[in-house]
Amino acid sequence: MKKAHNCKLLAKREIAHGIFDFTVEAPEIAAAAQCGQFLHIECGGDVFLRRPISICDTDDNTVRFIFEIKGHGTELLAEKEPGDMINIMGPLGHGFELKPEYKKAIIIGGGIGVFPLYKLAKNIEADVFLGFRSKDRVVMEDEFSAAARSVTVGTDDGSYGYAGYIAGAAEEFIDNNGADIIFACGPLPMLKAVKNIAEARGIPCQISMEQRMGCGIGACLVCTCETGKEGMDGQVRVCKDGPVFYSTEVTLNG
């Protein structure tokens, strides 16, 4: 039986304003982790529920995750210092499916959605597209560059790299070079654009979803998203059936 682990925070770094890069000692989680899976993390203090945060990378003994301060939970988590213990469940969920026939993989990430894609980028050969709001929000460019076949960085406001939504840059690339699989994680408008690009061209596409969660292990049925199917198949659980789904499995409407 799996259990929640008390993990020691080994390293902490603020990589952009309000974005924290944590490495914890967690050999069991590291050994089991697959690309795209997530952790369910106790923030401490008066925060009641755990917070879902993706696995960014793993080592033999350590797990790395990166998060942005959004509300009270992530704010308290960011106050932890090296040496502190953090209670973590994981790895949880269904991650990215890697198939040997994928030769022309495209990875598209937006904002905090780039973090779950890093371990994937290290594991496969891919052309990577990363979008951020503005230049001061650009993170992990060097690390992705070291891991990927190519990296294109863009900003919504044009202050750095490709100017505009990054899905547009990926679309141009796909039309010039082809693609046999797309992996994506990011804000909903980006995922909708990527879903359209992929489905219009018949390219399989795996996207990582977010939803407000309870237990994180599939038991409480609160973190559902819609499949567009009738009746009992109309809902899937983000924490257990996902967070990664094929774009054709989910409507992105709720």
Added chain:
Amino acid sequence: MADLRIDYCGIEFKNPIVTASGTFGFGEEDGEYTELSEYGGFSAKGLTRTPRPGNRAPRIAETPSGILNSVGLQNPGVESFAAEIMPELAKLDTHVIANMSGNTVEEYCEMAEILSETDTAIIEMNISCPNVKHGGLAFGTDARTVLELTEAVKKHCKKPLVVKLSPNVTSVADIAKAAEAGGADGVSLINTLLGMKIDINTRRPILANNTGGLSGPAVMPVAVRMVHEVYEAVKIPIIGMGGVMSASDALEFMIAGARLVALGTGMFVKPDLIIDVKQGIAEYMDKNGIKKAVDIVGTLELN
């Protein structure tokens, strides 16, 4: 060594701790982070007469020391439960409590009949559901309705019938008395308290359903008070629940009058809560020279 076994409605439970309906599905996730065989009983997710897809997401909002949920009784329906799910649950080393929700008296009666033919140990009747014949007002808010409903369902029920009480009432003791008068074999409480959480930036409720049920530590003092009131009002045994996060929480419910105590929302945060709770109860019994779990029940002394 403390003896945690306890009798409920003539059935021996190996310990007084059960799951709260809807918080561990139909047990599909057994063995991942929680071992259902550790529990005295397993209350399955609420069933309806026909399948229900449930509400849209978000179905959860965090609140101080608790959550609001609006799952909306997503379930495959009582017939599919009886045919496919219950045979699997019967293999577990724990008693099953099947939980049902209806919109009409007839629906409740039909479900009780179907569930009576299964291996479930107990049938738990959730009465926090809208009564469509009476403008959608919840069955559980009117004593006369609860009495008539319980009487009707008892005629179709061959298993012990436990009525699950709603806290959204003026006097929970009156409703418990009505259930007892209608022939209920036990009562369980509390179900969730109706609530709302607003996102001040969008000025919309977080829940897609607008309102949801509050559970977790935030409701525990209300739940303990209600268990105490019901214990004073009826003779049938009580399953207490609402915000249990530790052995001492469970002990409060038992002292107030609960024979069985359910863990729900607490498991979302502490998946192995059952282990700590059982151990803590056993230690409390040893420390206080209590040999049998039942000797804790209803031992409250008022000031």
